[in-house]
Structures are given as structure tokens and as C-alpha cells.
Amino acid sequence: MSLTFDEICIDAHDPEALGQWWARVLDWPTHTDADGDVVLTPPPGQGPKWLFLAVEDDKVVKNxxxxxxxxxxxxxxxxxxxxxxxxxxxxxxxxxxxxxxxxxxxxxxxxx
CATH class of the missing domain: 3.10.180.10 (2,3-Dihydroxybiphenyl 1,2-Dioxygenase, domain 1)
Known part of the structure; x- marks a missing residue:
């Protein structure tokens, strides 16, 4: 059995806005997938995809x-x-x- 690191999931109140912000920071392309999640795709060899998921709860402590x-x-x-x-x-x-x-x-x- 083996595992492949595929994506980092990031909870967000506004996945579209946060995904677009990180896309500008990293200069990575972004798209919305079939589930409505925002996906940032890194250039080859620069890590896993980033997936921004909609959540309603607030962040209350340090990550x-x-x-x-x-x-x-x-x-x-x-x-x-x-x-x-x-x-x-x-x-x-x-x-x-x-x-x-x-x-x-x-x-x-x-x-x-």
C-alpha cells in the first residue's frame, strides 16, 4: 500500500475569495471543481493542489x-x-x- 500527497484542504467562509487571494500570492491557476470547491493547481514539482472548502464556523485559535x-x-x-x-x-x-x-x-x- 502507498499514499500520494494529493491536496491540502483549507476551510474558508468565502472559498472563492480566499482561493483567488492565494492564487495571486502564489501565481497559480485556480478553478472551481464539480463540488463547488476552489482548487489551486501548482506548477509541476511544487507541491499538492490546494482545495478551499466552504465552512460556516469561525477560526478561533492559532492553526x-x-x-x-x-x-x-x-x-x-x-x-x-x-x-x-x-x-x-x-x-x-x-x-x-x-x-x-x-x-x-x-x-x-x-x-x-
Missing amino acids: RIHLDFRPDDQAAEVARVLALGATHVDIGQGEQSWVVLADPEGNEFCIL
Whole structure:
């Protein structure tokens, strides 16, 4: 038996808006599948698909899992993603070399 990592599922109040936001951040194509979920498809070799699912419940605590991104230029990428609507968040990380941000629905991610 073997497993293939196929997709990351992300709960969202507005899957269309959040999927489009991440599509701009990552420069990946997006489409809506037959179930009405928003799918981001990475370029070959850049990871699994991202699937945005509609949920009604609110995010109330820090994520138990988050995404880390390694840019060529950290300051430039932080500025770009902030301009797209990300926000700085403090999850108790203290002074670190990475920058913790949140997407428009509050999901934390790091730019290393």
C-alpha cells in the first residue's frame, strides 16, 4: 500500500475569495471543481493542489499546522503579500528570522 500527497484542504467562509487571494500570492491557476470547491493547481514539482472548502464556523485559535514559504528576497515578498491583504500576527514567536503573517481569513503562514 502507498499514499500520494494529493491536496491540502483549507476551510474558508468565502472559498472563492480566499482561493483567488492565494492564487495571486502564489501565481497559480485556480478553478472551481464539480463540488463547488476552489482548487489551486501548482506548477509541476511544487507541491499538492490546494482545495478551499466552504465552512460556516469561525477560526478561533492559532492553526495547528501552517505553511512556510522560502523566498528569494524576504523583505520584498513580505511587502508584496502585505500589499495583497495579509496581516502581521503575533502567535508568541518572539523575535525570529521568519515573518508570521495571516491571510484574509486569519490563517497563519510564515515567510522564512
